Amino acid sequence: MDVWAKKGLGQHFLKDRQIAARIVAGLSGNTRNVLEVGPGMGILTEHLLARPGLATYAAEIDRESVSYLHAHFPALGPRLIAGDFLTLDLHTLFDGPVAIIGNFPYNISSQIFFKILEHRNQIPEVVGMLQKEVAERIACPPGCKTYGILSVLLQAYYHIEYLFTVHEHVFVPPPKVKSGVVRLIRNETQALACDETLFRQLVKSTFNQRRKTIRNSIKAVTGSRPLPPHELLSKRPEQLSVADFVALTQFTSSFLFN
Numbered sequence: 001m002d003v004w005a006k007k008g009l010g011q012h013f014l015k016d017r018q019i020a021a022r023i024v025a026g027l028s029g030n031t032r033n034v035l036e037v038g039p040g041m042g043i044l045t046e047h048l049l050a051r052p053g054l055a056t057y058a059a060e061i062d063r064e065s066v067s068y069l070h071a072h073f074p075a076l077g078p079r080l081i082a083g084d085f086l087t088l089d090l091h092t093l094f095d096g097p098v099a100i101i102g103n104f105p106y107n108i109s110s111q112i113f114f115k116i117l118e119h120r121n122q123i124p125e126v127v128g129m130l131q132k133e134v135a136e137r138i139a140c141p142p143g144c145k146t147y148g149i150l151s152v153l154l155q156a157y158y159h160i161e162y163l164f165t166v167h168e169h170v171f172v173p174p175p176k177v178k179s180g181v182v183r184l185i186r187n188e189t190q191a192l193a194c195d196e197t198l199f200r201q202l203v204k205s206t207f208n209q210r211r212k213t214i215r216n217s218i219k220a221v222t223g224s225r226p227l228p229p230h231e232l233l234s235k236r237p238e239q240l241s242v243a244d245f246v247a248l249t250q251f252t253s254s255f256l257f258n
Helices: 017-025 043-050 063-072 074-079 106-118 132-139 149-155 196-207 242-257
Strands: 033-037 055-060 080-082 099-103 125-131 158-166 179-186
Touching: 017 043, 017 099, 017 125, 017 158, 033 043, 043 055, 043 074, 043 099, 055 063, 055 074, 063 074, 063 080, 074 080, 106 125, 106 132, 106 149, 125 132, 125 158, 132 149, 132 158, 132 179, 149 158, 149 196, 149 242, 196 242
Parallel strands: 033 055, 033 099, 055 080, 099 125
Antiparallel strands: 125 179, 158 179
């Protein structure tokens, strides 16, 4: 018996096995433990279990899907976790690194990536399918119209590649938009050369007022005191690279605390 897709959970079940195989092939296989987020009826799970050297785990919040997966993929056994990925304690579940893969629900894809950021030192690799617009935003370089908060925060710690586009007709039910598959590989940055909390505040503050220049949009952080000259202040946030935001954070930090 198939599982009925639930709108409230943002479920759109992929039905094309070739595309599922391409998504799973996006994993390097360098990380033994792999956690699939929202396996649904297991179209990715089937290919993950078939790959040698991987220990496949799956986190599924939908009880109906959990029952289906237990029945059709008994090899998962206790590695099938009935729960919400967003609330899982990854440090308790895994004593080492874990790769993340999944057909991410559109309505929580950004939250999934913020969770990945929180656990970036435990998650060396991610392959995710999500709304095409969001996938492009994550992967695009400075200067793109869609470049934004997630772009900067993720690119600070990951190399990101847009792999391919997936059309609506290969899902049940079909979504109203296309999907995109991205791959994230942890980069060499263990810590930014600045106050990372202030870095995140500046990224969010400037993009929340993205039509303003940096000089005006960071007043939410710096207050009304006049800022000394700096070449970045006349730019807009979409023009700034990760390195530029680090430099802006260093400048802001010296202004605030000296």
